[in-house]
Amino acid sequence: MAYALRSAFRKQALLIPFLNAVRGMSSSGGPTPPFTTLSVTRPAEPTTHVEFCRPEKRNAMNKAYWLEMVDCFNQIAQDSECRVVVFSGAGKLFTSGIDPMSMASDILQPEGDDTARISWNLRRVITQYQETFSVIEKCPKPVIVAIHGACIGAGVDLITACDIRLHAGCLEVDIGLAADVGTLQRLPSVIGSRSLVNELAFTARKMYAVEAKSYGLVSRVFPDKETMMAGALEMAGDITRKSPVAVQGTKINLIYSRDHSVPEALNYINTWNMSMLQTQDLMKSAQAAMEKKNLKEVTFSKL
Numbered sequence: 001m002a003y004a005l006r007s008a009f010r011k012q013a014l015l016i017p018f019l020n021a022v023r024g025m026s027s028s029g030g031p032t033p034p035f036t037t038l039s040v041t042r043p044a045e046p047t048t049h050v051e052f053c054r055p056e057k058r059n060a061m062n063k064a065y066w067l068e069m070v071d072c073f074n075q076i077a078q079d080s081e082c083r084v085v086v087f088s089g090a091g092k093l094f095t096s097g098i099d100p101m102s103m104a105s106d107i108l109q110p111e112g113d114d115t116a117r118i119s120w121n122l123r124r125v126i127t128q129y130q131e132t133f134s135v136i137e138k139c140p141k142p143v144i145v146a147i148h149g150a151c152i153g154a155g156v157d158l159i160t161a162c163d164i165r166l167h168a169g170c171l172e173v174d175i176g177l178a179a180d181v182g183t184l185q186r187l188p189s190v191i192g193s194r195s196l197v198n199e200l201a202f203t204a205r206k207m208y209a210v211e212a213k214s215y216g217l218v219s220r221v222f223p224d225k226e227t228m229m230a231g232a233l234e235m236a237g238d239i240t241r242k243s244p245v246a247v248q249g250t251k252i253n254l255i256y257s258r259d260h261s262v263p264e265a266l267n268y269i270n271t272w273n274m275s276m277l278q279t280q281d282l283m284k285s286a287q288a289a290m291e292k293k294n295l296k297e298v299t300f301s302k303l
């Protein structure tokens with residue numbers, strides 16, 4: 001079933017070129033076909049806005065969402081017209097986490113004739129769920145997540161896979177137990193304090209925006225969603241004016257460095273830069289600097 005749904009999305013994605021499906025302006029016009037849970041818009045070139053669009057269910061993550069995210073971010077990764085992504089949620093709050101009814105058959109009634117086969121299938125299902133957020137990290141474009149109101153359960157898995165976290169308002173970040181789709185793996189390096197990670201994971205207590213900022217879970221707090229979205233788009237604009245070779249190489253190398261030793265990461269970037277330092281972007285910037293031009297006015301071709 002999951003495979004059928006996924007290949008149906010793939011076929012539709014081939015039939016409808018991604019950019020043709022992208023509407024002109026951002027926010028809450030409903031999902032963008034073929035997606036049923038995501039609205040994909042282009043509020044400003046070359047920024048893509050992905051909005052989780054199930055407001056009537058408080059953006060609960062149903063089965064379609066878990067698959068659509070993978071298709072959406074894989075397409076964005078390949079889309080040379082996109083240099084940065086803003087991700088947000090429609091309606092009252094950012095997300096209420098998993099939609100248990102929609103996912104029950106996958107998790108509570110896994111297929112298989114014996115323990116080994118059930119376990120094998122569960123492993124495949126969990127791998128697929130993990131990919132929903134890992135795909136954000138694998139996408140070379142920076143992803144700014146704009147969180148308003150509550151961010152519950154799997155929402156924390158989602159935001160820890162994003163590159164920059166902004167928050168509006170003062171509701172809770174509620175961390176579920178034994179999350180296996182990214183929180184326990186990514187949160188420790190996001191907020192640095194093992195003690196706090198343990199406390200949040202064991203108690204699933206609420207964490208408010210001010211505390212989230214003080215520990216670096218979010219980098220900026222805004223008074224309301226509107227101001228936050230304007231701030232997110234402004235930040236996205238700043239990023240899109242930089243060399244995409246530099247920005248995307250930086251994301252890839254920052255994530256590599258997080259997961260490797262300093263000597264390994266230095267070796268990796270050494271090999272990376274053997275080719276990437278040959279970019280014309282570097283020459284353009286150097287020339288503009290020599291001519292004392294404003295570096296913000298240098299334009300870089302798409303990647």
Ligand SMILES: CCC/C=C/C=C/C(=O)SCCNC(=O)CCNC(=O)[C@H](O)C(C)(C)COP(=O)(O)OP(=O)(O)OC[C@H]1O[C@@H](n2cnc3c(N)ncnc32)[C@H](O)[C@@H]1OP(=O)(O)O
Pocket residue numbers: 056057058060061092095096097098099100101129150152153154155176179180181
């Ligand atoms: C394999 C992956 C591993 C990952 C694990 C992750 C685990 C988790 O995510 S655990 C967290 C699960 N989520 C929850 O427990 C939240 C449940 N929802 C609520 O507590 C409240 O709805 C909330 C505080 C978010 C909002 O309250 P509000 O008064 O604003 O709205 P409601 O009237 O309660 O809800 C409106 C409609 O939305 C439906 N809904 C809300 N949350 C979910 C959800 N998580 N899944 C499915 N549906 C949800 C709710 O049923 C209402 O629907 P309807 O009755 O049809 O109007």
